[in-house]
Structures are given as C-alpha cells and as structure tokens.
Amino acid sequence: MRHFNKPPRAKECSKLRCFTAYDVRGKLGSELNEDIAYRIGRAFAQHLKARKIVIGGDNRLTSEKLKKAVSRGLMDAGANVIDLGMTGTEEVYFAAFHLDVDGGIEITASHNPINYNGMKFVGRGAAPISGDNGLASIKALAESRNFTCVRKRGTLTHRSLLNAYCGHLLGFITSEKLVPLRLVVNAGNGAAGHVIDAIEAQFLRNNIPIEFIKIHHRPNGEFPHGIPNPLLPANRKVTSQAVKAHHADMGIAWDGDFDRCFFFDGHGNFIEGYYIVGLLADAFLHQHPGETIIHDPRLTWNTIDIVKAAGGTPVSSKTGHSFIKQCMREENAIYGGEMSAHHYFRDFAYCDSGMIPWLLLIELISNTGNSLAQMVEERIAAYPCSGELNYKVANVEEAIKHVRNYYAAEEQSWYTDGQEVPYLEDIDGLSITFSDWRLNLRASNTEPLLRLNVEARNDCQLVRKHVEEIENIIGEQ
Numbered sequence: 001m002r003h004f005n006k007p008p009r010a011k012e013c014s015k016l017r018c019f020t021a022y023d024v025r026g027k028l029g030s031e032l033n034e035d036i037a038y039r040i041g042r043a044f045a046q047h048l049k050a051r052k053i054v055i056g057g058d059n060r061l062t063s064e065k066l067k068k069a070v071s072r073g074l075m076d077a078g079a080n081v082i083d084l085g086m087t088g089t090e091e092v093y094f095a096a097f098h099l100d101v102d103g104g105i106e107i108t109a110s111h112n113p114i115n116y117n118g119m120k121f122v123g124r125g126a127a128p129i130s131g132d133n134g135l136a137s138i139k140a141l142a143e144s145r146n147f148t149c150v151r152k153r154g155t156l157t158h159r160s161l162l163n164a165y166c167g168h169l170l171g172f173i174t175s176e177k178l179v180p181l182r183l184v185v186n187a188g189n190g191a192a193g194h195v196i197d198a199i200e201a202q203f204l205r206n207n208i209p210i211e212f213i214k215i216h217h218r219p220n221g222e223f224p225h226g227i228p229n230p231l232l233p234a235n236r237k238v239t240s241q242a243v244k245a246h247h248a249d250m251g252i253a254w255d256g257d258f259d260r261c262f263f264f265d266g267h268g269n270f271i272e273g274y275y276i277v278g279l280l281a282d283a284f285l286h287q288h289p290g291e292t293i294i295h296d297p298r299l300t301w302n303t304i305d306i307v308k309a310a311g312g313t314p315v316s317s318k319t320g321h322s323f324i325k326q327c328m329r330e331e332n333a334i335y336g337g338e339m340s341a342h343h344y345f346r347d348f349a350y351c352d353s354g355m356i357p358w359l360l361l362i363e364l365i366s367n368t369g370n371s372l373a374q375m376v377e378e379r380i381a382a383y384p385c386s387g388e389l390n391y392k393v394a395n396v397e398e399a400i401k402h403v404r405n406y407y408a409a410e411e412q413s414w415y416t417d418g419q420e421v422p423y424l425e426d427i428d429g430l431s432i433t434f435s436d437w438r439l440n441l442r443a444s445n446t447e448p449l450l451r452l453n454v455e456a457r458n459d460c461q462l463v464r465k466h467v468e469e470i471e472n473i474i475g476e477q
Contacts, residue, residue: 018118019139021445022130022322025109025118028062032117034069036142040119041073041105043141046148047134048123050079050102054095056087057107058191058257059219062117067107070119071156074105078150083158086219088191088258089120090353094165096126097349103129108257111229112446114222120257120321126349127329130322166198169355172347173363180209181249181362184242184264188228188235189220190256195355210362213246215239228255230262230270231340231388240268249365250372252358259321260341261354263361265373272387274299274455275376277337278306280357283364284335285310294327294336294344297428298440298453302383303337318428320445325350339453340388384460386467391450391474396443399450399474400430403441406473407432437462439470450474 016036018026024040026032045053053074057063063086071081079102084095089106096104103123109116121129121138129135141147187193196212203210215238216225230236230253243251243264251264263271281293281303289311295303296319307314317327321342328336328350336344342352361372368375393399404424425431429442429451437456444451452470456462 041070045077075154
C-alpha cells in the first residue's frame with residue numbers, strides 16, 4: 001500500500017536552540033524558521049498520536065507564516081487541524097478543553113523582542129506539555145526528523161470560538177451586580193483587543209455599566225509603541241497617564257498574547273502582580289474555604305500569610321506556566337498565581353488567563369465598595385517588594401554563585417509558627433530567607449537575563465538596601 005508523504009531519510013541530528021524549559025522561543029531565521037516550525041508541528045502530532053489539533057497565533061508579522069508551516073507538519077503527520085485565526089494563548093487553551101481535540105499550539109513569542117517568535121503547547125484537555133512532560137521527546141523528534149509514514153494526510157479547517165470563549169469568561173462573575181466603572185484598557189497593539197470588544201458588546205447588550213477607554217487597541221505586528229510588556233517600567237507610563245487623564249477606576253494592560261494582565265489603581269499607580277495574587281487568593285478562599293492555592297517561589301510571604309489566614313493551603317511550585325499548571329492539577333488547586341502576572345484557574349482547565357483576573361477585580365470592587373488601591377494598601381505596607389529586576393551579566397551561573405557565597409557565612413535556619421524554615425533553597429534558582437527579608441535569584445527561562453526579587457517585612461528601606469547590596473555583588477563577578 002502506498003503511504004502518503006514518506007518522510008525524508010533522517011539527516012545528522014542538528015540541535016534546536018529554540019526549546020526552553022516549557023515552550024519554544026527563538027530568534028527568527030537562525031533559531032526558528034518555517035522549516036523548523038514544520039518539523040516541530042510534525043513531531044508534536046506524532047508524539048501525541050494526534051488525530052485533531054487546534055492552532056492559533058498572535059499578531060506578530062511572522063506568526064501567520066509559522067502557523068501555516070506548523071499546520072503543514074501537523075497534517076503531514078495525519079492530524080486534522082482547526083485554525084482559530086488570530087488568538088491569544090488562552091483562546092487555544094480554551095479550545096483544547098472545549099473541543100474534542102488531542103492538543104493545541106499557539107504561535108507566539110509573548111513579550112520577547114520583535115525578532116523572536118515561538119510556540120506554546122498543551123495536550124488533550126489543555127494538559128500542560130513541558131520539558132518534564134513530553135517537550136523533550138518532541139524536540140528530539142524534530143531534531144532527528146525520524147518521522148513515521150502516514151496513510152492519509154490531515155485536513156485544515158477554520159473556526160472561531162470567540163463567542164463560546166467569552167461566554168466562559170463571563171461565567172466567572174455575576175455581571176448583573178457590577179457597578180458603574182471606567183476602565184482604561186491597553187492591548188499594547190497585541191492580540192487582546194478583539195476579546196475586549198466582544199466582552200464590551202456583551203456588556204452593552206445586557207446594560208452592564210462598564211465603560212472602556214481603549215489605547216493602543218488595534219493589533220499591529222510592528223508594535224509602533226514598543227513590545228507589549230508592561231513588566232518593563234518604561235512601558236507603564238502611557239496606561240498610568242490615561243488612567244489619570246480619564247479619571248478611570250482602574251487600568252489594565254496586557255502582553256502580546258494576553259495571557260498576562262497588569263493593573264493600575266485609580267491614581268495611575270502600577271500594582272505589582274504579587275499583591276494581585278494575594279487579593280485573588282483571598283477572594284477565592286472566602287467563597288471556597290479550605291482550598292489549595294499555588295504560588296511561585298520568587299515572592300511568597302504575602303501570599304502565604306493571606307492563604308493561611310483565610311484557612312487555605314499554600315503550595316509552592318517551580319516558576320513557569322507548564323510547571324504551575326501541572327502543580328495545579330496535582331493539587332486540584334482552585335487558583336494559582338505568579339508574581340509575573342500569570343493567573344491560573346481550576347475552572348479554566350487549570351490554565352492561565354489574562355482576562356479572568358480583571359473580571360474578578362471589577363466584581364470585587366463592585367461587591368466591596370473599595371477601590372483597588374484600598375484593597376492592596378495594607379498588604380503592600382506589610383510586605384514591600386522590589387518587583388522583578390532584570391540584569392544582563394557576563395555569566396548568570398557565576399553571578400548566582402557569588403551571591404550564594406556572599407551570604408554563606410550567615411547560613412542558618414530560623415523558626416516561624418513552630419516550624420523550621422530552610423535558610424537556603426535551590427528549588428527554582430537561589431532563594432535565601434532571613435528573619436526580616438528574603439531574596440530569589442534565578443536565570444530567566446525565556447531570555448538571557450538574571451532575575452532578582454527581594455521582599456521584606458514592614459520595611460521598604462530594607463528592600464532597597466539589599467537590592468543595592470546584591471547589585472554590587474553581581475557587578476563584581
């Protein structure tokens with residue numbers, strides 16, 4: 001019997017440099033191109049033994065070409081492909097658990113520079129796929145080109161799930177109880193705008209009094225106002241100014257594929273994602289006492305304090321969306337959050353969403369009568385933090401080693417709530433805990449950067465002091 005599309009004879013294995021710990025990110029041309037995208041698509045389908053895959057892509061200028069190349073690979077492996085069009089990452093997650101499919105791929109480089117692109121992967125039911133859970137096998141197949149023959153090539157169809165997806169989002173809140181609010185929304189010329197428009201239309205149909213002030217709303221893959229990454233202080237000014245100019249109740253900004261959302265209070269002040277995690281954890285636990293909350297190890301004290309006080313169980317997970325999702329599933333956690341503005345929800349197949357958090361916050365504001373600033377003010381004072389600081393250093397591992405050695409002389413354990421707390425942990429980078437402050441220092445999984453987070457108890461001066469101290473240490477390597 002004749003087999004369709006007999007694969008080429010395996011060539012000498014060439015290592016692909018675009019695979020990270022939990023997804024694909026690479027420089028266009030040398031690290032990621034249409035040939036590599038084709039091989040990844042074919043390897044993905046073969047690894048999953050997939051019959052049907054959903055695929056979407058953000059609005060980067062190269063996303064459509066890469067999506068088509070991945071789709072060819074998927075079809076040549078025998079998988080039928082459902083193309084969702086221009087999407088954010090979470091729209092692919094939604095499709096992966098809403099439809100009867102074997103997995104999904106989003107073409108995106110999120111907040112990476114304009115000369116990058118990449119991919120995020122999930123399996124059936126939006127189950128995570130990471131370096132510890134299938135990604136290494138996909139990489140090995142794509143490198144070796146050891147593809148199996150298929151008897152029938154897959155098909156390609158186009159479909160929109162926007163209405164079903166937005167309906168699922170709005171199921172997280174009681175829209176009829178929302179009070180009049182004015183929101184500044186900044187899509188950063190990324191992919192978020194069409195979802196905001198769809199939610200706005202739904203609000204208007206139901207006379208929900210939410211007003212949207214839209215800035216940098218239209219998708220533009222040239223990113224004329226800079227790469228959409230509100231974690232960078234330079235990218236926050238426009239949202240902050242718009243909040244003040246329009247006397248808005250809150251500002252919201254997204255990254256390019258809008259799986260992360262960032263908040264500004266009614267004064268235009270940026271609110272670190274760390275405090276949003278605590279706020280949402282507390283809200284979930286008040287409605288669902290005794291549940292488990294997942295958090296990352298970079299900044300922890302505020303979250304742990306809130307979760308324990310509300311009768312919940314805090315569980316730490318390694319940083320990264322695939323690792324958090326896996327931990328969410330293992331613990332059956334109702335909510336999980338990373339200080340980098342990823343928020344995960346059990347009722348969203350344990351996946352992260354950049355749309356659900358702001359919906360929950362406007363419901364909180366409506367129910368409590370408190371502004372965002374009022375809801376986080378005490379927590380910021382109790383647990384001040386540096387936010388995530390990024391450094392380009394000659395050698396990341398050496399820099400971490402220098403910091404470790406500097407504090408080694410003080411190495412000890414201390415006790416809190418009757419339990420011994422390890423002074424030093426290497427679970428995710430380097431974490432060092434003292435009685436009144438702690439740090440986390442780690443290599444980025446997606447960029448060639450060293451990332452630092454420092455937090456303290458009731459003393460913002462202590463944060464500044466130790467940030468300067470650590471900067472001097474890593475500057476001396």
